[in-house]
Amino acid sequence: MKKVKLLLIVNIIQIVLLIGSIIAAVIILPNVMLFSNKDIPAVVVLGTDIDKQSGYAQVTSYGAVPNDGKDDTSAFKKALQTNASIYVPVGTYDIRETIDINDKSIKGCGAAKTVIRSSAKQNAISVSGNAVVEDLTIEFSEKSISGNEKSGERVAILDNGLTNGSMIRGVGFKNVGTGFLSNKDKGAFCTTIEAVTFENFSYKAIEIKNALSVVIRSATIGKSRGSKLVPISLGGVVSVESISFNATECEYAIELKNTNSTYIKNVLFDNITASKGFIKCDSALFTLQTVSVLGKNSECLISVNDQANKNLATDGSVLLVYSDCGDVTVCKDGKITCDTLLK
Numbered sequence: 001m002k003k004v005k006l007l008l009i010v011n012i013i014q015i016v017l018l019i020g021s022i023i024a025a026v027i028i029l030p031n032v033m034l035f036s037n038k039d040i041p042a043v044v045v046l047g048t049d050i051d052k053q054s055g056y057a058q059v060t061s062y063g064a065v066p067n068d069g070k071d072d073t074s075a076f077k078k079a080l081q082t083n084a085s086i087y088v089p090v091g092t093y094d095i096r097e098t099i100d101i102n103d104k105s106i107k108g109c110g111a112a113k114t115v116i117r118s119s120a121k122q123n124a125i126s127v128s129g130n131a132v133v134e135d136l137t138i139e140f141s142e143k144s145i146s147g148n149e150k151s152g153e154r155v156a157i158l159d160n161g162l163t164n165g166s167m168i169r170g171v172g173f174k175n176v177g178t179g180f181l182s183n184k185d186k187g188a189f190c191t192t193i194e195a196v197t198f199e200n201f202s203y204k205a206i207e208i209k210n211a212l213s214v215v216i217r218s219a220t221i222g223k224s225r226g227s228k229l230v231p232i233s234l235g236g237v238v239s240v241e242s243i244s245f246n247a248t249e250c251e252y253a254i255e256l257k258n259t260n261s262t263y264i265k266n267v268l269f270d271n272i273t274a275s276k277g278f279i280k281c282d283s284a285l286f287t288l289q290t291v292s293v294l295g296k297n298s299e300c301l302i303s304v305n306d307q308a309n310k311n312l313a314t315d316g317s318v319l320l321v322y323s324d325c326g327d328v329t330v331c332k333d334g335k336i337t338c339d340t341l342l343k
Contacts, residue, residue, distance in 0.1 A: 056087035056107065066091020073097045080104075088114050088136060096120060100160075103129035108136030111172035111197070119144045122153065124176075127168075128161040137172035147225050149177030149203045156180065164190040173198045179205045187211040187236050199223055204231055209258070211236035219243045221253070227275065230255045237261055244268040252280040252303070256316075259284040271295035277303035281316060289319040293328055300329035302336055 057079035060066070064075035072093045079086050085105035092115040099106075099116075106125070108114025114136040118124035124138050138156040145154060154177030157168060161184065169192070173179035179198045182188040187210035194215075198205035199222035208214060216238065221231050231248060233255045234240075245253050245268065253274050256262055262284065269278055271294060279288070279302045291301065301321065318338040321328055330338040 055084065056105075057082040057084040058087045058089065059093065060089055064088075064093055066093055069094060071096050073099075085132075088116065090114060092117055094119070094141075095124065098123045098158075099125050101125060101127045101131045101133065103131060105132040105134065106136070107132070107134050110135050111137045111170055115139060117141055118156075123155045123158040125156065126158045126160045127166065128159075129163050130165045131162060132167045132169070133157060133171055134167070134169040135171075137174055138176070139172075139174040140176055142175065145175055145177065145202060145225075147202045151178070151183070151203065151207065152181065153177045153203065158182075159184065159188045159191070162188045162191045166190070167192045167194065168196060169194045171196050173201065173205065175200045177201065177203045178207055181207045182211060182214075183207060183209045185210065188214050191215075192217065194218055196220070197222065198231070200225055201229075201231070202226065203229065204233060206231070207233045208238060209233075209235040211238050214238045215241065216243065217241040221245045221248050223247055224249055227251070227273070230280065233257065234262060235259055238263075240264040240267075242266040244270060245272045246270045248272040248274075250274055251276045252278065254279045256281040256284055256286055258282065259286055262286040263289075265289045267291045269293045269298075272297065274298040277301065279303070284316070286316040287319070288316065291318065291321045293321070293323040295324075300331065302331050304331060304336070 059072065059075050059079045062075045062078040064072040066089065073095045076086070076095060076099050085107065088106065088108045090109045090113045094117050096119050098120050116124065116136060116138050118138070119141045124140065125133065127133060140154050156173050156176045157180045159182035168180060173196065179201055180193060188208060190213045192215045194217045197220045202225040205221050221244070224231060227249045229250045230252045231250055232253065235258045237260050251274065253269065253272060256279065264286065269292070274297065277300045278298055281302060281304060293301065302318065316336050318330055318336060320340045320342070321338065322342045328341065330336055
């Protein structure tokens, strides 16, 4: 009788296991089969309990040591391999290679507290996808900057295919060739650049070509490394909501080239020296609203390109200009309207 009961129990267990196996096969197996090897999400392995609680991979958990002057590139790369976003604590961190940020964030403790110092040959950080860079300063080591950089040389942040929702926020750019560069065929897409500062750049603060719905909000352009510069170059569909130039030395402050319905609002030129004009444009469409010029050191507010003795016209318009330094010439060549001029 005991053998019969034991056999019955064994049979019941086998039936339960069989039913469980069938359920697992029906529910789980089809979903697993849908993944190819490359589609299976990577496992996130974070270093410390703090990392696990915050959801960020803290670079100091992977070997980065602030303020020691040693190369922290490998620590940044190890943190990125967790497939989590990156957190960079207070201090200065040295990197010698480009850090690639794709579909994740890299966050510091504030531009005055967290510094990434690069000696990479080209780009400090390359961003793509839905990426966010915020609350830190990016600079190149003094030995890395010649002062004669050209387009694409010593770039702090390179747009390598930014997509909808990407953001550069609360970032300081210091001692760079170019601060932010987006010159790919498609350009930046639905990207916001917000609360950023640029100082001691040798080529440009921002260079954007063929952008699609890019917003620049609250940007401050400080001193440059030379006078033969154009700190801001914009192309495509760009909206500038607030920008100030403080003691900047340049040929032109802003260049609009091949823009499409570009809108610029709340511009302050504060004691800058622009040897040829504050804004240079081609025959693009643009609107400029609320411009303040303090301590004017330039021939004109807006200049249309000269091209082999051919006069170019523009449909651009200036809605309001305030100046504390006398007359402001809105345009030298071509057609630009100015609704109101305040002195």
